[in-house]
Amino acid sequence: MSDLHLPGDPPIPLILRRSAQARRISLRISQLDGRVTLTMPKRLAEREAMDFARSKEEWIRKHLEARGEDVQVGIGAKLPVGGQEYLVQTGTGRRVQITPDGIFVPGPAESVGKRLGAHLKEIARDRLAGASDDYAARLGRSYTRLSLRDTRSRWGSCTSDGGLMYSWRLIMAPPAVLDYVAAHEVAHLAEMNHSAAFWAGVTRIYGDYAQARNWLRTHGSTLHRYKF
Known part of the structure; x- marks a missing residue:
């Protein structure tokens, strides 16, 4: 598992996860913490996963915006x-x-x-x-x-x-x-x-x-x- 970033404003952190069971690249956005995880076949080149993420950038940003940012509860929150x-x-x-x-x-x-x-x-x-x-x-x-x-x-x-x-x-x-x-x-x-x-x-x-x-x-x- 490795951490990458999708360039842009702001950059989007990506978690790259390789799986022996995966047959294709899949993308998941956690509604709990906003983490974006790419799961890919074990032997696939990393650049192919990044190309896939770039092709889904609009969709990713739309869902992250809908989720909103985390709120640290304290005075003023x-x-x-x-x-x-x-x-x-x-x-x-x-x-x-x-x-x-x-x-x-x-x-x-x-x-x-x-x-x-x-x-x-x-x-x-x-x-x-x-x-x-x-x-x-x-x-x-x-x-x-x-x-x-x-x-x-x-x-x-x-x-x-x-x-x-x-x-x-x-x-x-x-x-x-x-x-x-x-x-x-x-x-x-x-x-x-x-x-x-x-x-x-x-x-x-x-x-x-x-x-x-x-x-x-x-x-x-x-x-x-x-x-x-």
């Missing part, structure tokens, strides 16, 4: 909570406060991101536990445990023994989206699949989920731009 954007500001006292005027974080500037991240995880646990309790009651099933992680490939999961897991970053999404994910995972307590019966269960306990699911598909990756 703008951060979504519950789908609403807030300005992170210096706070007083002992606790983080989220008000209509902004997010106020006390303490040294260098610890703002870490402290705010911990606060958001607390709120996320409370909201997701409440939503899971409500939907489980509607479904007539119970779950065994609830955990939060910073998952990169999924927003939630349900294990065969009734354990629910969620991405804490859902607290940054609109409330209806967080609720949809909770309903989705709770519905798996009855149907461990994505059959028609499963989706009927989601509809029964949540309602019309199309808009919330589309929001996740369109905007969900942006929640990973925020670095705490």
Whole structure:
């Protein structure tokens, strides 16, 4: 694996990955961190991969622009909570406060991101536990445990023994989206699949989920731009 750059303004870092299984050159842009990876057959010349990248430059730049830049969370940063954007500001006292005027974080500037991240995880646990309790009651099933992680490939999961897991970053999404994910995972307590019966269960306990699911598909990756 090697690092190259596609010239331009700005230059685009490329990760070149050789694979014995690859039969052709493929291109992938990570929506989580914006990394551009070229995977190519093991014995193919590097210049051919670069020629391929240059031929896709317009497409690459378009997708990187749509993703937006990463945001290092600190004083002066703008951060979504519950789908609403807030300005992170210096706070007083002992606790983080989220008000209509902004997010106020006390303490040294260098610890703002870490402290705010911990606060958001607390709120996320409370909201997701409440939503899971409500939907489980509607479904007539119970779950065994609830955990939060910073998952990169999924927003939630349900294990065969009734354990629910969620991405804490859902607290940054609109409330209806967080609720949809909770309903989705709770519905798996009855149907461990994505059959028609499963989706009927989601509809029964949540309602019309199309808009919330589309929001996740369109905007969900942006929640990973925020670095705490």
